[in-house]
Amino acid sequence: MKNLNIPVSRDVIxxxxxxxxxxxxxxxxxxxxxxxxxxxELYPLFRxxxxxxxxxxxxxxxxxxxxxxxxxFDIRVIQEERGIKLDLRNAPASAxxxxxxxxxxxxxxxxxxxxxxxxDDTINNNPRFDLASSDGITNAVFHIxxxxxxxxxxxxxxxxxxxxxxxITPAEYDYSKxxxxxxxxxxxxxxxxxxxxxxxxxxKGATIGHAxxxxxxxxxxxxxxxxxxASESPNPIVNDLVIMPDIEKRLEAFVRVGHGVIVxxxxxxxxxxxxxxxxxxxxxxxxxxxLPLIFxxxxxxAGYFEQIDRFIIDTLGPxxxxxxxxxxxxxxxxxxxxxxxxxxxxRFRLKTDDAFYFNWLLNIDLxxxxxxxxxxxxxxxxxxxxxxxPHLLAxxxxxxxxxxxxxxxxxxxxxxxxxxxxxxLCGDAAIxxxxxDLLTAFVEQRRMKLPxxxxxxxxxxxxxxxxxx
Numbered sequence: 166m167k168n169l170n171i172p173v174s175r176d177v178i179x180x181x182x183x184x185x186x187x188x189x190x191x192x193x194x195x196x197x198x199x200x201x202x203x204x205x206e207l208y209p210l211f212r213x214x215x216x217x218x219x220x221x222x223x224x225x226x227x228x229x230x231x232x233x234x235x236x237x238f239d240i241r242v243i244q245e246e247r248g249i250k251l252d253l254r255n256a257p258a259s260a261x262x263x264x265x266x267x268x269x270x271x272x273x274x275x276x277x278x279x280x281x282x283x284x285d286d287t288i289n290n291n292p293r294f295d296l297a298s299s300d301g302i303t304n305a306v307f308h309i310x311x312x313x314x315x316x317x318x319x320x321x322x323x324x325x326x327x328x329x330x331x332x333i334t335p336a337e338y339d340y341s342k343x344x345x346x347x348x349x350x351x352x353x354x355x356x357x358x359x360x361x362x363x364x365x366x367x368x369k370g371a372t373i374g375h376a377x378x379x380x381x382x383x384x385x386x387x388x389x390x391x392x393x394x395a396s397e398s399p400n401p402i403v404n405d406l407v408i409m410p411d412i413e414k415r416l417e418a419f420v421r422v423g424h425g426v427i428v429x430x431x432x433x434x435x436x437x438x439x440x441x442x443x444x445x446x447x448x449x450x451x452x453x454x455x456l457p458l459i460f461x462x463x464x465x466x467a468g469y470f471e472q473i474d475r476f477i478i479d480t481l482g483p484x485x486x487x488x489x490x491x492x493x494x495x496x497x498x499x500x501x502x503x504x505x506x507x508x509x510x511x512r513f514r515l516k517t518d519d520a521f522y523f524n525w526l527l528n529i530d531l532x533x534x535x536x537x538x539x540x541x542x543x544x545x546x547x548x549x550x551x552x553x554x555p556h557l558l559a560x561x562x563x564x565x566x567x568x569x570x571x572x573x574x575x576x577x578x579x580x581x582x583x584x585x586x587x588x589x590l591c592g593d594a595a596i597x598x599x600x601x602d603l604l605t606a607f608v609e610q611r612r613m614k615l616p617x618x619x620x621x622x623x624x625x626x627x628x629x630x631x632x633x634x
Contacts, residue, residue, distance in 0.1 A: 177235070177255040182266055184249065184275045210391055211281050214408060215240050217394040218273045219253075219260040221401060231395045232576065242278070251278070269401030276313070280408040283312050288410070302534045306409070306417050307523055315386055315405045315422070316522040322511045324384065325503055326356045326423035328438045329363020330431025331397055332612055340463040340496065341366030341429050347500035349374020349383065353507065356423055358415075359387020359406060360397025363429035368402040386422070390415045393434075396574040411536045412567060416441045421524050424510045425457040425503045428489075430466045432612035433573065436603070437566035439473065441533060443481065444559035446488040450528035455513050457506025458489040461499045472606050479599040480562065481555045532560040539568030539578055541585050544624075549592025549600075558596075565590055565600070572623030573613060582623045594628040601626050 216238050220231060239254040251274060260270045288294050288305050295301030310316060325348055329341060345355060345367030355371045357364035368385045375383040387403035390412050399406050409415040420426075420442060428439060442458060445451055460470050470491050477485050492499050513519070519526050537543065548561050568588055571578030582588070590597070604624070607613050613620045 178258045180253045182251040214277045214391050217398050219257045221398040273399050273406045276406040284410050299531045306414050313407045318522050322424035322507050322521050324354045324356050324424050326419050326426045327367040329429030330435050331360050331362040333362045336463050337430050338366050342370035343496040344499050345370025346374045347496045351504050354384040356386040359389050359399040359403045365400040388418050392575045413534050413536050424507045428460045430462045430469050432607050433566045433569045437563050440559045440563040444556045447556035455509045460491045464494040467493045476599045476603045537564045539571040544568045544588040549596050569624050588624045591627040597626050597628050
């Protein structure tokens with residue numbers, strides 16, 4: 166990998182980067198399409214996602230702040246005799262070591278280009294993909310993942326999805342590393358949202374576990390999307406990176422490729438993920454499909470999971486408690502239990518002839534798949550009432566948390582709050598009071614944003630009798 170680098174200042178650098186991997190060999194038509202990416206309507210998406218990848222290590226909770234800090238950053242696809250290169254101007258210098266771009270970041274940069282072009286060229290406005298139907302959306306998710314080359318069809322189930330917050334305590338981060346280490350010792354691979362905190366810890370731990378077991382082909386899969394990538398820049402441990410078009414397809418990708426799920430402490434983004442998977446597990450159509458789910462953290466996080474547990478029971482009902490297991494301060498028990506669950510998934514896939522690398526049989530309701538735009542009107546219109554099946558209530562609560570995530574860290578959400586004020590959520594008191602308790606706890610525990618950032622709520626909770634917050 167040769168970089169032609171010109172230092173601009175201590176903080177930024179100019180460079181010309183060659184591809185490494187899937188974009189090494191291209192046709193003239195493919196080169197033409199890639200050139201269009203850095204000139205046309207896709208450029209802002211490509212530029213902003215690329216900047217997020219390059220900014221690894223300097224975490225920000227405000228996607229807009231990253232764009233402001235590097236407003237002179239520019240990236241262009243240029244054509245050369247043997248293919249393409251990326252021309253960078255005023256790129257974050259932290260992506261380079263002694264003038265050479267870190268290899269992992271180089272791979273991630275071209276993964277952005279690959280996925281942005283593929284989704285626009287092959288998925289969007291293609292009659293083969295009905296993005297208004299459940300099957301059509303699942304088909305699109307499959308093709309994006311297959312194009313990224315992350316599927317391992319001749320590998321038995323061993324991919325564990327790890328969810329958790331980027332704003333966690335050092336003790337929670339160390340614990341997530343220890344769980345990852347125990348998973349790695351048992352030959353399990355890791356999939357996360359690819360950012361810092363509980364998304365990096367399990368991967369870092371697993372690398373040591375794999376090294377001790379002389380496992381040299383371990384998979385550290387990161388799945389992200391353009392709206393969140395600025396505040397959760399992919400960590401370089403990730404050796405397979407996929408940028409999905411939106412949060413809904415990102416969440417579906419997790420549960421389609423994963424064989425078990427572990428949830429570490431987090432904030433509203435983690436709560437969104439919890440409600441997403443509970444909506445799936447509560448769906449009667451999925452009652453026979455195994456998908457192990459464990460909540461875990463160090464002893465200091467016991468109160469956090471007690472509050473999560475109480476919120477779930479108060480809103481979705483006591484029966485939901487059967488869908489997950491809470492294990493506190495015992496990484497080995499977590500690894501053993503999730504391994505048991507993965508083996509059960511293996512047996513089920515063999516029995517039903519379902520693919521190891523993609524969970525086709527899992528039913529995902531269309532309400533979980535259609536992109537939710539967290540506008541003020543859409544947030545106010547969410548059905549947060551008890552007069553609906555639990556899996557649909559979980560889906561609507563998921564959207565509520567998704568909107569709060571947008572208001573907290575996403576550029577579009579932050580701008581909407583500044584222009585029109587806070588989002589308003591309205592529903593039954595029996596739903597809104599537990600929701601208020603949980604969100605208040607997140608604020609008090611500084612889980613809404615990074616601890617260095619003061620938090621101003623981007624939401625207001627309302628019942629038929631008036632405001633709660």
